[in-house]
Amino acid sequence: MLERKVAKRLILSLATWRNLVSFIHIDPAVRADVQDIESLVLDIDWGNGVDPATLPDFEMQARQARYRLVATAALQRNIRDLFLGHHQDDQVETILMRLIRNPSTSFLGLQGMAEESAIPCCEDIRGAHEVEQYEPLPDWLFHIDGTVSNVSESKRGINFAKQVTVSRKGGLRMHRPLLQFPKSRLIQTCKDNGVIYQKDKTNDDPTLTLRNAVRDLRKDRHGSNNEQHLPRALQAHSILQLCEHARKSTSSLMARGTEVLRMIKVDIFDLRCGSMTMTVPKNFVAACETDLAAGANALARLTSAISYQSRDDVPTLVPKERVLEFLEACRSPRSRSLTIQKVLLEKPDNDTVNSEDNQVRWKLSRPPMRSSEVKSAEQRFRPKVDGFSGEETTGTSQMDLDTVGGVWSDWILWDHRYWMRVRVPDTASVPEVHVRPYRQSDAPYVFSALNKEDSIMLRKILAEAGPGKLRYTLPVLTYQNRLLLFPTLNVLVPDLSTRDPGTVSIQCPLLDWEICYKVLDQPFIVEQARAIRWRNAVVRRDGDT
Structure with a gap:
């Protein structure tokens, strides 16, 4: 009744x-x-x-x-x-x-x-699963951990000092x-x-x-x-x-998986390339051996933070064989490399963080792109359309009144990992701006266009943020087939024909851009956000050296 x-x-x-x-x-x-x-x-x-x-x-x-x-x-x-x-x-x-x-x-x-x-x-x-507006990384950190205070992001650099950030959960x-x-x-x-x-x-x-x-x-x-x-x-x-x-x-499985995940310490999260470095203690291995289902759930959720899998395809469990392979790699003193749920996991040779506790460091990153993935990863931006009138709209940046004017593109999701949008002078320019992976064949043009000082800087950034083949998973923006910039690195590439870095802002049709990593809402990330070393711009807290 x-x-x-x-x-x-x-x-x-x-x-x-x-x-x-x-x-x-x-x-x-x-x-x-x-x-x-x-x-x-x-x-x-x-x-x-x-x-x-x-x-x-x-x-x-x-x-x-x-x-x-x-x-x-x-x-x-x-x-x-x-x-x-x-x-x-x-x-x-x-x-x-x-x-x-x-x-x-x-x-x-x-x-x-x-x-x-x-x-x-x-x-x-x-906006379906996240807050639509761009939010600087310090603000994102404050939203998920209100105890984080006195956080500032470096104001040096281009693009109104905007850096790659994280999408806040919402929608x-x-x-x-x-x-x-x-x-x-x-x-x-x-x-x-x-x-x-x-x-x-x-x-x-x-x-x-x-x-x-x-x-x-x-x-x-x-x-x-x-x-x-x-x-x-x-x-x-x-x-x-x-x-x-x-x-x-299922509720029991998720609770057990969460407890296993809490044993892992996330040391570094590099938003420039979407990689994560973590420390795995021996009690994590023991817990997974005792409860393989919880370990399978923990690995599925762990890799989801880095994976380029579609959100709807992320599994609740990884196969039992993959869990056992990962545990064996943790026990081995040799360097190991394996792929789980479209994530490359790498352990250096004899990289024991603490020999007494037998803690092991792993790096998780996107695997090198296959040729079919490189082709499908090229996308063009579209003008933003007003939902009621059906007409293309102009917009203002969320960050600074100096950005008034121009036309914002719609947001696009690139490689199931990065959200981005651009602002250009007029609607006709929007479809001419594309995003694609950085290629080895781009290097001669890029380093010829940059002056000596900027070339040295970019090489250092790539060595840190994109070592080896990982750099060829970084997004670049192009205009009429000319490489314009690395949006996650905030590095502009001048027009080679001008040979004058002072004219970059004139030659480049981009007035503004915003880029956000996908939502990171797993407890093992949220609960450690304060201690994780986030890499994009310089993020400082009181007491940091």
Whole structure:
């Protein structure tokens, strides 16, 4: 009875708050009655002549397009909380679908939909998972550790002294307040209170999607959701018990993984190249040997801070074999190098930080790019478009009033690691600015364009921030195929034809740029942020020498 009162209150509240709540409906172009719904209707563009119902992976493509449309619409309207209408029947269907697709799935795949979560499929939409505005590194440090005070960033350098920083966690949150209620109860509550509801007739076609087929399977021969004809293991009560057990198991795994991660000390995080140096004590190895699952979770979360994997592809566990390989490398006195989840882990020969405690130092970095990755890593900037008018916009920097004027590009996510945007004099210049990896063939031009002093400086920076092949994973910005700058290093490359460093600001079309590393919200980073040596500009605290 209490649950019914809650459902009634929520439905009536939504009906009452129509002027305060935005209703968004995504039309997959397979319904004929969508025009009768009073809400913001967003259409999925499948391309000319494409019937979405005939696509073999229609359900997955529709899901991705739906979330991306909702995220974009929400951000344009300054909406941060999204309330979805998924109910208990949807939850049961989701778990049954996962069992059908992968009968041997672990408990990790049986948790169903969460009551609150981040929005999926939107990694490259700035603001979906992070605060959109650029924030200097000292400000980011203060937000995650309020005890950090008297922090200053060097004001020397170009680009209004802006340096590569870290994206602060934020963005959109999805809420599913109706998961505990079956659909029948929600419908009855609407009927009892005179609330009009719309039925999606495409849900009745069992041949359209797997979910529809599962939904049809759960109906009895009279078309109702009376599950008595199903084996007990397939009935809602059993499926929901399975879901609850999976959630408890996952929660336990994450807690154990967090405790293992806290044993690691992060010494250096170099934002210029996205590398991390850490110290691994012997008790970490012992803990992983005792609880391999916790070790697998710890390694997955550890490598996620550096990996160029898509956010949606980051696993909860790394394979057992990779955990054992890493532990063996920790015990070995020899130098070792291995790759886990698209992260290169390197241990120098006999590099024991403390022989008595047998602590070992590791460096994590992006592996050298393959030729296919180099090609896909070249992106062009796009003018920022106003979400309401559809027109290109001009903007002002978040940092300094002196940057007024020009046109900001939209944010782009490069290599799943760096967010960046540029400001140029006019809209036509924006698509001419590209970002790509630094190449070995760039070196002759770069060092010929720089004067002797700047060449020496850049060589020193590359030796520290990009030793060996790591430098060929650094982003560079180009304009009409001319290399302009290293945005993470804040090094401008003058136009070789001018031979006059004093004219760089005239020759370079960039008025401003902002670059942020991806969100770093793992506890082992957040809890150590105060002690980590962050490398980009010079960051000073009271007491530093």
